[in-house]
Structure formats: structure tokens, C-alpha cells
Amino acid sequence: MSDTLTDIADAAEQLCDPRQHAEPRWEWDTNRNKKPLKPHVTTVPGLIQQLRDQAEPGVDGEAGGAGGARAVPVAIDAVSLLAAISLGAAMRAKQWGINLDERTTPEEHIRGLVGLAGRRASDEQYELRRELRSWAWQAEIITGWRTPPRELVAPCPQCGARGTLLAYAAEDNPRARCVGCGAGWAEVPHQDEGSIRILAEHVIAYQKQAGTTMAAARTAAVADRRRREGKDAA
Numbered sequence: 553m554s555d556t557l558t559d560i561a562d563a564a565e566q567l568c569d570p571r572q573h574a575e576p577r578w579e580w581d582t583n584r585n586k587k588p589l590k591p592h593v594t595t596v597p598g599l600i601q602q603l604r605d606q607a608e609p610g611v612d613g614e615a616g617g618a619g620g621a622r623a624v625p626v627a628i629d630a631v632s633l634l635a636a637i638s639l640g641a642a643m644r645a646k647q648w649g650i651n652l653d654e655r656t657t658p659e660e661h662i663r664g665l666v667g668l669a670g671r672r673a674s675d676e677q678y679e680l681r682r683e684l685r686s687w688a689w690q691a692e693i694i695t696g697w698r699t700p701p702r703e704l705v706a707p708c709p710q711c712g713a714r715g716t717l718l719a720y721a722a723e724d725n726p727r728a729r730c731v732g733c734g735a736g737w738a739e740v741p742h743q744d745e746g747s748i749r750i751l752a753e754h755v756i757a758y759q760k761q762a763g764t765t766m767a768a769a770r771t772a773a774v775a776d777r778r779r780r781e782g783k784d785a786a
């Protein structure tokens with residue numbers, strides 16, 4: 553299997569399949585040394601199911617006091633990402649001629665796409681990889697598995713949008729992406745990604761230039777005020 557197809561399968565697995573999660577645990581002995589304990593292993597559902605659990609928390613069955621059944625507040629981020637994934641997966645499945653009815657879950661659509669990916673052109677494979685990874689990343693952030701990204705203060709060098717460049721704290725590939733156009737920058741770039749070093753240079757150059765522009769604007773404003781004050785005094 554090519555790298556791209558492996559990546560596609562990995563991202564699809566994260567989104568669709570349950571996995572084992574090992575939570576590290578420690579104890580302190582009498583000398584106050586930290587000792588590792590056997591990790592606490594739990595099975596966690598796939599990311600899409602986790603989003604669903606957050607998006608449709610249902611109703612707490614216990615009739616609690618005067619309020620009766622208590623509705624759990626809706627997590628709008630989870631609702632919106634779940635809708636984007638469901639729609640996106642269904643659209644691509646339709647494009648690729650996967651014949652599934654409307655009751656088909658996004659997981660089934662994604663598994664269908666993974667099954668066909670090997671027969672599609674490479675640019676379509678990149679596109680699918682980008683889409684699945686982007687969903688998995690966003691889902692990991694919303695479900696709390698991943699530290700939220702930090703916004704980079706510079707326009708995207710690919711699409712020029714502002715406020716869309718995000719840098720990720722974890723050591724993963726890519727380290728930064730544009731949520732506008734989907735461009736990614738990585739330590740070890742794949743075919744469709746740029747180098748994180750080039751992006752860093754772009755951000756630094758932009759910030760330097762923006763700094764100069766702001767300084768120039770301040771100088772001009774001060775000069776302008778002095779000129780006006782000078783006129784008033786005259």
C-alpha cells in the first residue's frame with residue numbers, strides 16, 4: 553500500500569473504529585519516588601461516535617425534582633463538525649458512485665471510500681487524505697484528546713486568508729494547517745504539504761514587515777499631530 557493509502561486507512565480508523573486507550577498511572581513509594589503502575593486500559597469509541605455522544609447527549613432519564621428530566625446542554629462544536637463530516641462523506645461517496653441509501657452512517661460512507669481509494673487518481677487520494685485527517689484533527693480537539701492549536705499571526709501563503717493559520721502543539725504531521733484552504737506544513741512534508749520551516753520564515757517575515765508598517769504608521773501619526781498642533785499654535 554502506498555503512503556497515501558496507509559494514511560487514509562489510519563485516519564478512517566481513528567474516525568470510525570473503537571480503540572484501546574491506556575491511561576498512564578503512577579504511585580509514590582515511602583521514599584516519595586514516583587513508580588509507574590499498570591496503565592488503566594479502556595476502550596474508547598471512534599471519533600465520530602464520540603462527537604455523536606457529545607452532540608446528542610440525550611436526556612437524563614432520572615426525573616430530577618421539579619424540573620423533571622434534565623436535558624444535557626448541546627455541544628455546538630460537536631454538532632457542527634458531525635454535520636460537516638456526515639455531509640462531506642455522503643457527497644464524496646456519491647461522487648465516487650458508492651450506492652448507499654440515506655440511512656447510511658458517515659462511518660459506512662468513509663469505509664466505502666477507503667475501500668475504493670486504491671482505484672482513484674492520486675490527486676483524489678490526496679484530497680480524501682486531507683479531508684479525513686482534517687476531520688480527525690478537529691474531532692480530537694473537540695473531544696479533548698488534543699491540545700487546541702494556536703493561531704499564527706500571518707495570512708495563509710497559499711490562499712491569502714487571515715486568521716486561518718493554525719499551529720498544532722503535538723509532534724505530528726503536519727504541524728500547521730490553513731483551515732481556509734486546507735494547506736498543510738510539516739516537519740517531513742508529504743506530496744501535498746509544504747515545509748514547516750518555510751512557513752515559519754513566512755510568518756516571521758510577515759510579522760517583521762507588519763511591525764515596520766505599524767511603526768511607520770505611528771511615526772506618521774505623530775508627525776501629523778505635531779504638524780496640526782504647530783498650525784494651531786501659529
Ligand SMILES: [Zn+2]
Binds near residue numbers: 732
Ligand atoms: Zn489557506
